[in-house]
Amino acid sequence: xxxxxxxxxxxxxxxxxxxxxxxxxxxxxxxxxxxxxxxxxxxxxxxxxxxxxxxxxxxxxxxxxxxxxxxxxxxxxxxxxxxxxxxxxxxxxxxxxxxxxxxxxxxxxxxxxxxxxxxxxxxxxxxxxxxxxxxxxxxxxxxxxxxxxxxxxxxxxxxxxx
Numbered sequence: 001x002x003x004x005x006x007x008x009x010x011x012x013x014x015x016x017x018x019x020x021x022x023x024x025x026x027x028x029x030x031x032x033x034x035x036x037x038x039x040x041x042x043x044x045x046x047x048x049x050x051x052x053x054x055x056x057x058x059x060x061x062x063x064x065x066x067x068x069x070x071x072x073x074x075x076x077x078x079x080x081x082x083x084x085x086x087x088x089x090x091x092x093x094x095x096x097x098x099x100x101x102x103x104x105x106x107x108x109x110x111x112x113x114x115x116x117x118x119x120x121x122x123x124x125x126x127x128x129x130x131x132x133x134x135x136x137x138x139x140x141x142x143x144x145x146x147x148x149x150x151x152x153x154x155x156x157x158x159x160x161x162x
Contacts, residue, residue, distance in 0.1 A: 053100055
């Protein structure tokens with residue numbers, strides 16, 4: 001009778017272990033590189049916020065997001081994301097999750113957004129399969145506070161500011 005119980009326990013343990021294994025994702029973590037510059041003026045405590053968008057109509061603050069510091073008018077950083085998409089007992093982990101686009105915003109310390117741009121992964125990034133990294137094809141340009149340019153002509157001179 002004792003042997004029968006230990007066999008039952010071993011069987012139940014094996015079943016629980018096989019059901020729990022999909023919960024331990026074995027998918028790699030990839031990243032998206034974000035780099036660029038700020039044109040015009042910005043405050044020292046302004047940040048660039050990069051958010052990965054995975055789904056159409058995804059709320060802005062619901063994806064992986066990273067705040068990037070600005071140094072000498074330039075910013076450079078990476079946003080990491082997990083590629084885990086689903087699991088099944090028979091097929092194991094599926095690692096197909098990837099962003100469709102990246103929302104990049106210039107944010108003041110008080111949360112006010114100064115500028116934004118959205119980049120498509122398919123057209124604006126190169127993918128390095130070996131590194132698991134998406135790299136920008138060209139720098140992003142965000143605009144801080146820019147003074148309006150004066151279209152000075154002889155008939156209408158620019159107004160002087162105090």
